[in-house]
Amino acid sequence: MTLLDIKPYPCLRSSQDIKRWYEENYHLLSLGGLWLKGGEPNTMDAALFTQATLRFLVCRLSTYRDVSVSISHSLIAQIAQEVKGIFVDFAFLPPPKDMEIMNASKIPLWLGTTTKEPACAFDVLGISNSFVLELLNLPGLLHFSGIPIFKNDRMIRPDIPLIILGGANAAVTSVLHGPIKDQGFENNYGLVDAVIIGEGEHAIKQFLEIVKEGKSLGLSKTEILNSCHGKVDGFYEPDKYEHQYTMIGQNYSEQGLVEKPFPSSSLCEKETKIPLSNEKGLVGIVPREPYVSYPVKGAIVYNLDQIKTMESCPLWYDPESLGTGSLQISNGCPCFCAFCAESWERKPYRERSLPKLLEGLRSAKAHQGLDTVNLLSFNFNTHEELYPMILSFYEETANISLKSQRFDLLSTDRFLVEVLQIIGKTTVSCGMEGISERLRRYLHKNLTEEQVYKACEFLFERGIRELKIFLISTGLEQEEDFSEFGRFVKRLADLKSMCSSNVRIIFSLTPLYYSPHTPLEFHTCITVLEDTKKIRKKVEHICKLHGMEFRESASHEESWLTQLLAMGDRRLTPALVRSSIMDGFTYYNNIPNQIIKTWRTYLTELGLSEGHYFRAKGKDHIFPWDDIDLGISKKFLWEEYERSIHFTERDYCLGRPQVEAQCLGCSACPTGAQIKKITGHKASQPFLLEELHRISENKRNRIIVRLIAGIEPSMRLVSKRFIGIAVARALMLAIPDIVPYYHSLSGHLRDFDGDKATTDFTYGINVYDLAFLSKERIGELLNHESLSQKLADIQQHCRGFRIKEFALNPGDILDVKYILYRVHWNTDFTRSFIEQKMGEYLHAHYVKHTLLKKKDRTIFKVDAKNKKSAVVLHTEINTTNPLEKLDAEFSVFMIVAKRFDIQTFLETFYGFERRRELIRTKIEALGYYGKYPDLQKSIRCISCGDYIQETFLAGQPFIERHCLMCSIKSEYISQYQQKLR
Ligand code: SF4
Ligand code: SF4
Structure with missing residues (x-):
């Protein structure tokens, strides 16, 4: 094809x-x-x-x-x-x-x-x-x-x-x-x-x-x-x-089309290794229509207060993101790291104001049932209102997640480290990037070793548990750089022991990516032309020698292909189509080595070469993205590139204590006022730590609202925690006044084998405890009467489940010992097959029982003496009430003990061949039961005469003066369920 x-x-x-x-x-x-x-x-x-x-x-x-x-x-x-x-x-x-x-x-x-x-x-x-x-x-x-x-x-x-x-x-x-x-x-x-x-x-x-x-x-x-x-x-x-392509190279030297990639004093001798041969290159871009802008200016929102942050994000069925939401506190970065696309593509630096952030937080909390908010920014510690923000956010959410921050700012702010400790942030990530000061200047990181050291001192003193330091391998590392890095890591190890700190220090190394729209777009892509394995080994050796961990965050293959596709022009489209459609390659977080070989073949067949894309580019080089303007001129990028290759840098433009910040003239700010805002930037005064301690203390006082939810069969593959977060969401959307007081989903009944979708596919009853901060107003907002009045509103926000009952301050989450399940088979299994397999399962699990057949019921009556240790306490197969419109004509009631494993149970019925069909079985949790604390005091069931050894916790109650086994009559259960509907 x-x-x-x-x-x-x-x-x-x-x-x-x-x-x-x-x-x-x-x-x-x-x-x-x-x-x-x-x-x-x-x-x-x-x-x-x-x-x-x-x-x-x-x-x-x-x-x-x-x-x-x-x-x-x-x-x-x-x-x-x-x-x-x-x-x-x-x-x-x-x-x-x-x-x-x-x-x-x-x-x-x-x-x-x-x-x-x-x-x-x-x-x-x-x-x-x-x-x-x-x-x-x-x-x-x-x-x-x-x-x-x-x-x-x-x-x-x-x-x-x-x-x-x-x-x-x-x-x-x-x-x-x-x-x-x-x-x-x-x-x-x-x-x-x-x-x-x-x-x-x-x-x-x-x-x-x-x-x-x-x-x-x-x-x-x-x-x-x-x-x-x-x-x-x-x-x-x-x-x-x-986009116009023509021959470049020797033939065109007289016409001035030979590129002069780097100044004579350039450090990048490696660039000379890729000579210009006779090859075609991009030599011009011409707009085809008079009505189109050229270049196209990237869209930018200067005033973040005019737009909403992420508020009504869907609750994805993925356990990782549940209960955690991101709030963008700023956009752009005031720094000029030469390698960082975000720095150059998103300038200027802008902040969202605190009132808008609080508004966004409350809305996001309600719409997403949040207990954790992640402050989204390139560096959270540049925000002018960081301290008041932490204070108000910490008061209104259980957790604040703060991701990346700058070492240099941290090194002048011991107070921030104390704050991090109080709010429970025990892991910190910072970028150091270059392994030496020389390489950090090359990368324009504006970061000295002393600043990194000082910041680490604050962190270690405060008992931080994990510190992740990002490094970049540039391909320019020399012996002196490794020696400097070795001395630094040793200093860090000594500091750690001086502070008696158990901090886990992880260095994570990434090969340099020469991103379009940054000063390094002109640079030879050294890290993909050469394998940086040697650099990696040396850095790893130094880290491990001093007891630090080491990780590599991108493979050579990934770096190579990323770089090629980024630097590539329109002539690579056929290769992209071939790779994806004809050769069927799909990227799932891994680039096998073979793919690089394949791409080299594509390049050859298209008459192209990787050298063409990876070599150094001159000041006047036409890039395929020159029809796009992201706000920083090419001239400015070139000047910064020249600074990089001479290992010099300028300080960034954000105003800071003891720094007289200067505008570097990058032209990203549209007005003088905007420039002034950045250069005159002042962080707000820290608050009193007592204030934060007080909030932290108050958070211990909580009231619990217990909600019993009925989960529909369609939601059975969704994790149980998901429903809990959705319950919190429904409550907050229906009663907005409670939003500032919601703390977290403090408990729910987990299924017995973890909380993964594939192992936990019951539906029916579950119990959710929501914790609220116990403050003055919460009593009037969350009492029985007001909740009952709001129930209809709450239900409107419930999709795939219903709130059946609720209780205030019910005590600890239930100590479940037994569960009543009803299993519906929606496969081709016959009743006699189920009976046979049920017997096999009970035998295999040493459950002694007697088989009784009564009209429509087949009962596996577990021997009384065996009940204490049995995984199944009672099973009976009933003919289904035709009105219930279930998939099979019969269903199975089972009372199981806590350690009952659904997966193993169902495998008995489906066998290995059909094991993927297990999750089609509909298992309804009807009720939860505890153990009678004192057998001596328990009474006998008036139906069977056995002692009633179980206590009712939630869901399907017992028939009065009956034991659990005698209470699972299908008519009785149906009646109860009708009542709840
Ligand atoms: S500090 Fe540097 S690396 Fe970090 S976001 Fe800003 S420009 Fe990028
Ligand atoms: S225009 Fe000046 S103040 Fe604005 S981002 Fe650029 S260097 Fe900074």
């Missing part, structure tokens, strides 16, 4: 067919198909799809699990939902084995998880691209979703959605916009239709409004895109710019 033969894959186009397929096959998918289930809280109701005026599918190039902690796709959805009449759904890269299953059944790889509508049923696909390697997956995802891969084919098809790309990596996507005409691929071009460069908060809305209007006026897709120019911030339509 050649590039020209690629026809859209014939996928299913009916959501009904896809839904049916999902119902029949979810158990074969990863995580029991949860990633494709949809319907998470804060996602839109599928019923709104048909009536929507615009349908927008937010697409990820990575898997659900990999992006569940990322906020970018959720933020896009939040922004999009402000457009009236829009419907928003999400699509993800399927996990490896699921992709095969889906392809085999012709299921589009990108489909709305909630609606099960194929990508083609939407008006717009909005691809959120976070990092370079994700691009490897784009052609395959389009193709196997039934979408033509090139723009020219898509534009003439009104039934195909517009495809727009945005995200952190949007300005580094030149490899998507080819192939170029003289590559011989006829008129094909453009894997995406347009790109939104920069910050999308305004731009996404502007774009969707124009598409909505265009659609209502019956405009063609081309007309709609044309009308976006000048109206959508950061709107870049790549095919509106012609």
Whole structure:
């Protein structure tokens, strides 16, 4: 197959067919198909799809699990939902084995998880691209979703959605916009239709409004895109710019087209190793239409207070992200680290004000059931209102998570370390980057060894538990650098022992990535041209010699391909398509060595070379991204590059105590006022520590609200903790006044074998304890009467579960000893088969019992003496009440002990061959029971005469004066359940 033969894959186009397929096959998918289930809280109701005026599918190039902690796709959805009449759904890269299953059944790889509508049923696909390697997956995802891969084919098809790309990596996507005409691929071009460069908060809305209007006026897709120019911030339509390639090298030296890559005094002698040969290079970029901007200016939101931070993020079915939300406190970074894309692409530095942050926090807390808030920023310790923010956030959330901070700022702020200790932050991450001061100057890190040492001293004194230090290998390391690093690590080890600290110190080393739009874009990509193994070994040796841990955070293969795709131009598009569609490579966090070999072959076949992309570039070099302007001029970048290679740096522009900050003239600030704001930046005075101690103390006083929830069968694969967080969310959304007082989900009944979806797939009753700070108002907000009045409102926010009962201050979480389950088989199992297998299971688990058959009931009566140690206390098979419309004609009631393992139990019935079907079994938890504390005082059951050894805790109660075994009569259980409905 050649590039020209690629026809859209014939996928299913009916959501009904896809839904049916999902119902029949979810158990074969990863995580029991949860990633494709949809319907998470804060996602839109599928019923709104048909009536929507615009349908927008937010697409990820990575898997659900990999992006569940990322906020970018959720933020896009939040922004999009402000457009009236829009419907928003999400699509993800399927996990490896699921992709095969889906392809085999012709299921589009990108489909709305909630609606099960194929990508083609939407008006717009909005691809959120976070990092370079994700691009490897784009052609395959389009193709196997039934979408033509090139723009020219898509534009003439009104039934195909517009495809727009945005995200952190949007300005580094030149490899998507080819192939170029003289590559011989006829008129094909453009894997995406347009790109939104920069910050999308305004731009996404502007774009969707124009598409909505265009659609209502019956405009063609081309007309709609044309009308976006000048109206959508950061709107870049790549095919509106012609990239011109011609021969460069010796033949062109007279015409001045030979590149002079570096000044004569450059340190980078290695650059001379890649001579210019006769090869084609990019020599010009010309706009094709008079109405397009050239260059396109990246969108930027100067006033963060005008836009919302992430508030109504969907609660993803992933245990890692549950209860934790991110709040963006600032954007951009005031520093000028030469290697850091964020530094150069997101300037200037801006902060969100404290009142807006508090507003955002409360909304996010309610919408996401948060107990932990992560302060999202490049360096949290640059925020002007850091201290008041910590104080107010700590008062209103159980935990604050603070990620990255600068060593130099920490070294002048002992107080911050004390604060971190009080709020329970015991792990700290900081970037040191270069292993010596010389290399840190090269990287413009503005960081001396003394500053790192001082910051560590504060941290060790305060008993920090883990310190992660990031390093970058530059390929320029020399003996003196290693010696300096060795001396430093030894000093750190001595400091640790002087402070009697047990801190775990981890050095994490990454090879330098020469990012577009940064000063190092001009630099030879040394770290991919040479394997940095030797450097790694030396650094590792030094760390381990002094008892520190060492990690490497990216493989050589990953660095190589990232660098190639970042530096690459439109001529690499055919290689990208070949890799993804013809050769079927999908990126799942690993680049095998073979892939590098394959890419070298692609380059040769395209008449290109890695040397062309990796060599040093001159001052006037035309980069494929020169039609994009991110606010910092190329001249400024070049000057900074020259400073780098001479190992000199300038101080960054943020005002700090004892630093007279200067504007470096990077031109990112639009006004003098903005410049003044940054250079005159003043951190607010720290508060009194007593204040923080008082809050910390007060947090110990909590009241507990216990809610008994009934979970629907459709939610049985979701973790039990998930429902707890959703319960907290429902409560806070229904009673907004309680939001500041909500502390955390303090307890719930876990299932017996962990809390993973695959081992915990019961539904029915569960118990959730929510902790609130015991303050004056909380008594009036959360008393029995007001909760009862609000119950209907609370239920409105419950999807997939209902609140059945609640209690205030009920005491410790229940000490469950026994559970009553009802098991519904929805397979082809017959009643006699179940009876036979049940017997086998009981025998295998040494449960002595007697088999009794009574009319419709088959009872496995466990011997009284055996009950104490038995894993199953009672089992009976009943004919199902036909009114209950269950899947089988019979169901099994079981009273099991705490150590009963569902997985092992079901394996007896399904066998090894059909083990993946286990999770199709519907197991309903009906009630929870404890043990009678004192047998002597227990009374006898009036039905069977045995002692009543169990106590009722939650769910299905006993029949009066009956033991648990005699209480599980199906009519009695049905009556109770009717009452609760
Ligand atoms: S401090 Fe340096 S590395 Fe960190 S975000 Fe700022 S510019 Fe980037
Ligand atoms: S314009 Fe000046 S103050 Fe503003 S970010 Fe650039 S260097 Fe800093």
